[in-house]
Amino acid sequence: MSTYIKKEFHLKNNINTLEKLKEYFHFYNFNVKEISETEIEFYKKGSLFQGWRFNPLNWKSKCVIKITNSKTLNIIYTNQGNLSLSSNGFEFLFENFINNIESYLNTNKDFKISNQEKIKIAKKRIFISFLIGLVGIILGGILGNYIGNLIGIKGLFRYVGMYIGGFGFLKLVNQYFENRKLFTSSSYF
Template identity: 35%
Template sequence: MEHYKKTFRFKNEHNLANTKLKIKNYFEFYNFQYEEQDENNFIFFKKFSFLSGWKFNPLHWESQVNIQLTENAITIKYVNEGNAHITPFAFNELFIRFFSNLQRYVSKSIDFKENNRILFKKAKQKVVFQFLIVFVFMGLLYTVIHSFFGQSKIMYLAFMIACLLPLKLVNQYWQSKNDTKLIINL
C-alpha cells in the first residue's frame, strides 16, 4: 500500500523556543514519540504495532512528522504508513485539518483539543464504515463465486479474491480521489 506523504508550511511569527515548546506539547498530547535532530529540526513518530490493523484513529497508525523551524516559517513533512487495510489517503482531510489546528495553536494559542476530538470521531466512523463496505462486498463476491463453483478446491482461491478485491477497490478509489497537491501552505 502506498504511503501518504504531504508537506505543510506556515508562517512563524513567534520566537523559536516558544514555537518549539508549543509544537512539542501538541504532539506529545497525542502520544507521539519525540526525537531531536538538532536545535531546529526534530521528529515526532508513532511506531508500527501488530495491532495497527485494528486501530480506528489514523493518527495511531505508523507515522513520522519531520519538523523544520526557521525564523519565519515552519515546514512539516508528514508520512503515514496506513494500517494495512485502509489507505491513509482516505483521511487526507483529517491530516490537513490536524496540521491546520497545529498552526492555529502555534500562531494564535487557540485550543486544539475539542476540534481534534471531533476530527478523530469522524475519522473513526469513516474507518468503521469502510470496513462495513469491504465486508459486505466481500460477502457478496464470495456468494457469487460460491454459486458458480460450489464446494470445489477453487473456493480457496475464490475466498482470497473475495477478501482482497473489495479492499483493493476501496483503497484505489481513495487514492484516485486524493488531492494531488503535495505542499500545502496553511
C-alpha cells in the same frame, strides 16, 4: 500508499515553540526524537495490529519539523496507512492536524475539538470501509462456494473467493478514496 504533506509557516513569536510542539504531539501519543536544536521528529511506529486501528493518527507516521530563522517552521508529515486502507482517503484529517499546529503556536487556539471532529469522520470512514470489506468476504465466499459445488472442490474455492472478495472490495474502497480526492475536497465518505 502513503500520504505526504509539506507545509511552511511563519511564527508570530518564538516563545516556547519546542515545548508547545511537544505538548501538541504528546496529546496524540507521538514519540519524540530531537535531532538538533532546530530540528525535531515526532513519529508513531507501525505494528502487526495496525490494520485494526480506527484512528488514522495512530497509524505509522513521521513528522519532521525544522525551525529556520527562528521565525519559520517547515513541516514534513508522512503517514503509511493501516496496511489495508490507503492513507490518501484521510488526507483531510492530516492537513487539519498540521494546520492546527500553526493555529496553536501562533494564537494558542485549542486544537482538540477541531482535530476530534476530523478523527470522528475518519473513524466512520474506516468502519464503513471494513463493513464493505466484510460484505466482500461474504459475497466472495458465497460465489466461491457456488463455483466449488459446480466443479466439485468445495473448500478451496470458498476460501479463495473470500480472500478475493475481501481484498477486492477494499481495493474498490481505496480507489474510491483516491478518485474522490482528485475531484472534490469533501471530507465525507
